[in-house]
Amino acid sequence: MSATFRELSDRIGQVGELYARVHEIERNADWYLLKLTEELGELTAEHLLIAGRAKPNADGSGGSREALENEAADLFGQFVLYLRANEINIEAAIERKWLRHLDKYVSLDVDKVAGDG
Known part of the structure; x- marks a missing residue:
């Protein structure tokens, strides 16, 4: 585990x-x-x-x-x-700095793939 x-x-x-x-x-x-x-x-x-x-x-x-x-x-x-x-909350910092971009990049990647086809 x-x-x-x-x-x-x-x-x-x-x-x-x-x-x-x-x-x-x-x-x-x-x-x-x-x-x-x-x-x-x-x-x-x-x-x-x-x-x-x-x-x-x-x-x-x-x-x-x-x-x-x-x-x-x-x-x-x-x-x-x-x-x-x-006293750095790395989980909160990663959410704020990195993961907030995830939906945007997934959308851009999907659009790119759709445009390639």
Whole structure:
């Protein structure tokens, strides 16, 4: 069974809190954004390794689908922590910024397809 976004966010938040406490990491507004940048860099590195556009790691690690997925999970987790720390309701923001266009684009696509036929 899949978790809702809120349930997933709560679980990621719990892991983030425990991780920071265990490793004595002081998090502030800058930390969350900088961690996003770090994780995006790591995802980019894995992407480049898989694509054959970067040299392999000295220890031979990385460059696998699993490593790419793990880095994507790290980026997503850190993004969720950023949202939580900045009290951003991403569901409302996505509705406002992206999904409000859905009906318009579906209509345009239908019109385009109808015009092609």
